[in-house]
Amino acid sequence: MPRRRASHSMESVITEAVAILDEAGSAALTFRALAGRLGGGVASIYWYVDNKEELLDRATDHVIGDVLGDIARREATEDPIEDLRTSAVMLFDAVTARPWLASYLLRNTDLQPNALRLYEHLGQQVMRLDLPPRETFHALSAVIGYVIGTAADLGQQPPAEVLEGQTTREEYLGRYAERWRESDPQDYPFLHYVVEEFDGHQDADQFSAGLDLVLAGLRLQADR
């Protein structure tokens, strides 16, 4: 009795693609790996997606849909900036949990409707500040630029050793800090001034402090 042909669906294709990205990072997502996971042939995937770019766009938008759901579910407070802050932190957390997200999220394409909805949602919170269109547009651009940019930066994959559990993040950071300490204090006064902060810092704290800076600037503008 011959083996039955496999049967896929857009849903399963995207779900499994996301699973691979989450488990093994963006380099591991190949059509062959995905086909293997789906128990089918490589070419079958091309019935659902035109190319890898579209696969990544759909995978990205799929998880952004979830993030948007979480964000939108939260009730609004009376302070728009506080709401914006909450949303920004949630977005940041989602991106650092999935380092592969950042790079593809930067590509605003037609194939990412949920990204557009998220943009709209954040924009509505900025609108409540009653700034003119120009300032409103710029304010949201600044916040999103900061969030995505910082997440992309901080969310980079640490070297393989950390991933494989041979080294902790703290040791990795500590070795970097050590190199800072060994540099010439004459040439690198700043590195020495902040090295103790750098060593053992938490990415989330760093992000949060910077976000406060952006939002403080925004509040200043809104109150003017």
Next chain:
Amino acid sequence: MPRRRASHSMESVITEAVAILDEAGSAALTFRALAGRLGGGVASIYWYVDNKEELLDRATDHVIGDVLGDIARREATEDPIEDLRTSAVMLFDAVTARPWLASYLLRNTDLQPNALRLYEHLGQQVMRLDLPPRETFHALSAVIGYVIGTAADLGQQPPAEVLEGQTTREEYLGRYAERWRESDPQDYPFLHYVVEEFDGHQDADQFSAGLDLVLAGLRLQADR
């Protein structure tokens, strides 16, 4: 008479790699293309770099060296934040002029000493605000996160049509704006509120306005 063997150097390898990246984008930088340009064989390049990652790191650091030179050459004013602003704008301009820079700059590695020097240079300007180490560290992280993140976002390669000169950036932006206008104003009030600002906007203005927000927040903190 047999053709002579080609003769390379680290300098020429990196210079030509940067030339390819500038002329045709990061997808065009292959070992074969680079070898062809150098008039030699593919394997020769491996005598200078261990792998493609190192090639990209060296290329990135090479141009960051130039950027750092330009930035450091400017004289300091009496206002640290104004100096920081000037440096940030110069860095932003450099990255948007070379969209491929952003992605590789995010990867803080040992092989990018100039990136570390740039970090130090910007840090020294923040130090002049006399904030404690923790706040100083966070402030620089925020500024850099914003600059690189926004540059990476805005500096994305537009679709092929624009690159090939078949469409102008304005038309491309306009078509996007058109889609915003066609969306339901009930569901997308924000898009409609800012669409006129979006249509025909200049990336540099958008960046500059957002940077002002961040720096206003920083100034607020410094004056406290």
Next chain:
DNA sequence: CTATCGTATCGAACGTCGTTCGGTAGTCGA
């Protein structure tokens, strides 16, 4: 001038990737 040796170069091959093509199994209405 010749022999030697480390340096630098290169042709050819390997395995993997995204993508394409032609064909075929499965399903369903007529």
Next chain:
DNA sequence: TCGACTACCGAACGACGTTCGATACGATAG
């Protein structure tokens, strides 16, 4: 029972990063 349409897939293609062993070159020593 029969086509026709949908969904699937094996096999191949060209391009990529990378490796290996061979070899040309330039400097040095005899």
